[in-house]
Amino acid sequence: MTPLSIFDMDRTITRSGTWSPWLLFWAAREAPWRLALLPVAAVFGAAYLAKRVSRARLKELNQRLLMGDAVPRARVEAAARAFTARLLDRGVFPDALLRLEAERAAGRRVVLATASCEFYVRAIADALGVADVVATRSVWDGDVLRARLAGPNCYGQAKRDMVEAWLAAEGLTGAPIRFFSDHVSDVPMFELADEQVVTTPTPKLRAVAQARGWPIIDWV
Template identity: 55%
Template structure:
């Protein structure tokens, strides 16, 4: 085994990180934007009704709570502070222990998540994870735009992005160990299995636990995740 890839929300963290990030940003940078919570609630309802995509929901949430453009220095300072909060309050101890064990094995550690890359990188750095595969945002010079810079890193798209990363790093065909809590990551679990690596269902949802039992995948329980219909990634 040479590569360990981790999902983030509810795999390493107890709860989702996107809505808490938006609230954190607004409280820190523009408290008046908290008045726009009802508009975000409307967008969440639209997403739940499948009237808008998750990618579009992320763009709307960003536009409401962060504005159209944010300077890089300001953003990185807030992301670093948010990462400190996540590490202090929202991480499974079992996940930290597994990351440390994989590192001790000499594994290359990767975080692959649908969450936004601009704050995921800050969290990954504090976990000691150098490689990140996440939902990219658009940058205009030194300013982050509210539009995404690519596809939402979820489901089949996550597998495509993981495979592209493996190709870029000259690691295609290497055994992969993959950890996730959700059945939406089935394509990446199957990639890990096909590589001769290992699929690990961590804190699995009901559907993933059933699939893992059927496929003979290892199951680990690091704690009880906080489930949210609106943050299914």
């Protein structure tokens, strides 16, 4: 069975998160007047920190605020390609790209598994030559993107559950997995994997990795 190399995306391949930059990019490009609503986004963020809204609900609220609730697919795809071009120009770890290519050259099937939204992650994956994506899905009403999630936020245990469902659908349950991530929320995925590669980790994940003997690589 073909071995898999599964990469988290935000802060693993990219130097920072991509969700907030995507929303700001979209608003600046498509509807600059929405930037005046950023104080409302700060209120939503405070509600999340106070545990009054979930991470998934926070995504829906900020998407509605900065993108709107009905966006044609063609606009989304064009903006995603433009966002990807800018991101890949200066927002990724060169070492991560080299490792991704090395995994592919070794005959491994490369997968992105990310909490970021699939409607723009697909453009990033395409630019990286990655066909397989497990990501947070959104509701499409025909060719219109809605500000609602179509299932769980692909984060923490939910990411592992979604990856396991993808493996089953692809007939890959039991395939050897090498998993790359920077964040402690991905411990469930590390525990699923046969090989763990901790990349430029947060302090919490670095401590876990050191305790468990997982190899650590600091990308440059």
